[in-house]
Amino acid sequence: MTRHETIAEPFSLQRRDPAGGTAPLRNWGFRNETDPLTDVLLGSPAYLRHLATSSLSRKHLRENPCNIQTAQAQHKDLVAAYENFGVKVHWHDPTPELPMQVYSRDSSVMTPYGAIITAMANWWRRGENYAAIRTYEKLGIPIYDMVTAGTFEGGDFNVIEEGVVLIGCGGARTQEEGARQVQEWFEKEGWETRLAFIDEYYVHIDLMVVPIADRLTAVCLACTEPGIVDWLKGKGHEIVDVPFQDTMALGCNFMSLGRDRVIAPTVSKTLIEKLKALGFDVAAVDMSEISKTGGGIHCMAQALRRAPE
Numbered sequence: 001m002t003r004h005e006t007i008a009e010p011f012s013l014q015r016r017d018p019a020g021g022t023a024p025l026r027n028w029g030f031r032n033e034t035d036p037l038t039d040v041l042l043g044s045p046a047y048l049r050h051l052a053t054s055s056l057s058r059k060h061l062r063e064n065p066c067n068i069q070t071a072q073a074q075h076k077d078l079v080a081a082y083e084n085f086g087v088k089v090h091w092h093d094p095t096p097e098l099p100m101q102v103y104s105r106d107s108s109v110m111t112p113y114g115a116i117i118t119a120m121a122n123w124w125r126r127g128e129n130y131a132a133i134r135t136y137e138k139l140g141i142p143i144y145d146m147v148t149a150g151t152f153e154g155g156d157f158n159v160i161e162e163g164v165v166l167i168g169c170g171g172a173r174t175q176e177e178g179a180r181q182v183q184e185w186f187e188k189e190g191w192e193t194r195l196a197f198i199d200e201y202y203v204h205i206d207l208m209v210v211p212i213a214d215r216l217t218a219v220c221l222a223c224t225e226p227g228i229v230d231w232l233k234g235k236g237h238e239i240v241d242v243p244f245q246d247t248m249a250l251g252c253n254f255m256s257l258g259r260d261r262v263i264a265p266t267v268s269k270t271l272i273e274k275l276k277a278l279g280f281d282v283a284a285v286d287m288s289e290i291s292k293t294g295g296g297i298h299c300m301a302q303a304l305r306r307a308p309e
Contacts, residue, residue, distance in 0.1 A: 011137050015114045016145040020188030022113045028141050029112040030306035031162040033211045036258030039304040040082055041104050041135070043092045045075045045290065049099035053122055053294040054173075054203045056248070064292070071290035075102065078297065081263045081283040090304060092128075092135050100125050103295045104302045105154040105206070108132040113189070114144035116182070121151040121173045141304065145185065150177030155204030155299055157182065160211060161235065164192045166228070168205025196228055206298050208247060212240060212256055212280075218271060220247035242271050250287065253296030258306060263297055 009025055016022050028039075050066040082089055092101050100122075101107070107128035109116040115136045120126045129146075136143060156168035156179065165186055169179040176195075183193045196205050208220040209228065217237045219229060222244035232239065242252040251268030260280045264272055265287040275282050287296060 009140060009142055011140060012114075012142040013133070014145055015142045016185060018188075020190065022144070022189060024112040025114060025142070028305050029110060029114070030159075030303055031112060031308060032214075032306070033159045033303065034213050034216075034256045034258055035306035035308055037085075037087050037256075037303055037305075038307050039088045039090060041090045041092070041108075041110075041302040041304050042079065042082075042300065043101035043104040044094035045072045045102045046094045047096045047099050048072065048102055048290075048293065050293045051100060051122075051124065053100065053125070054201075056201075056203070056294065066292040067289050071293065074286055074288075074290045075300070077285050078263070078287070078300065081285050085257050085261055085263075085283070087257065090135075090139060092131055095131070098125075098128050098131060100293070101128050101131065102290070102293075103299045105299050106295075107154065108136070108302060109154045109157040110141075110302055110304055111144055114142040116144050116154075116157070117146040118152045118154055119147040119150065119178055120153060121175075139304070147178050147181060149181035150175035150179075152178030152182060153204060154302065155206045155295075158205050158209060158211075160217070160232070160237075161214070163190065164194075164235070166194050166196055166205060166209060168196050168198055170198045170200040170202060170204070172200035173203055194228075194231060196225065198225075203294070204299070206253060207250070207296075208242075208252055210252055210254060210256070210298055212262065212275070213258075213260060216240065216278075218242050218252050218254070220244060220252050223247065240271065240274050242268065246270055250291045250296030250299075253298040255297050255301050258309070265291070265297055 156174040158166040218240045220242045249267045254264040263283045266284045
């Protein structure tokens with residue numbers, strides 16, 4: 001029997017203690033985004049459509065729309081990369097009404113205390129939030145809470161290190177009201193939280209800032225507020241700069257698997273070269289077609305469990 005089978009967590013729609021001090025889950029969740037990934041939640045591209053969810057996806061839609069069959073093949077390669085690294089893949093149930101569900105980070109956020117159900121900005125994606133509740137119930141993962149104060153999407157919840165979160169707020173996809181609500185929750189849990197006010201063009205904070213390993217973070221210095229960079233450096237983080245052109249092609253949007261392993265898009269040549277020079281095992285996957293629809297590798301994955309080192 002697996003650990004998940006021997007230690008069951010009771011499902012709840014609101015596990016959060018309003019006073020703070022919510023107990024961490026015993027068998028799901030993670031302390032940070034760089035410990036070894038064991039379980040990941042993905043969304044199927046079976047019903048993928050290219051919709052105008054951001055200025056970047058709108059530009060591609062106007063000039064060179066996504067080839068859906070190629071995008072679906074690229075996603076299969078991404079799944080194979082996870083499986084080759086021994087990561088167990090869990091799935092949202094695909095439905096034709098949810099054509100953007102492949103971006104599984106948007107509709108929920110996994111935390112040490114349970115899942116947060118977010119509040120999607122685009123009306124045609126709000127059903128993903130309800131579907132996410134069903135997914136977590138199926139998996140036996142309780143809900144920490146649900147964002148109700150304003151829109152909030154998972155790509156704007158960026159766990160920088162244990163007990164420290166950077167919350168993006170661009171206005172179009174994550175509103176300040178939603179960001180402030182989540183910030184209040186985690187400050188009551190004793191976390192250090194920082195809001196990053198970004199231009200809505202950049203969609204989510206994980207387009208430009210993503211942790212690689214302990215105290216090692218990829219940042220697009222050309223588009224990240226200097227105060228955020230100074231804050232990271234003040235915590236002892238070494239910065240790996242991702243060029244602006246690569247970043248705009250979702251090159252800073254990758255997934256750390258822990259133990260110096262990373263899945264990154266082939267377009268991010270500079271990042272891949274730097275990581276390999278540092279001794280990382282990098283699985284480079286071509287995401288060029290599917291990313292036209294608005295997101296990258298990090299956007300397409302919700303870490304469900306990471307094993308502490």
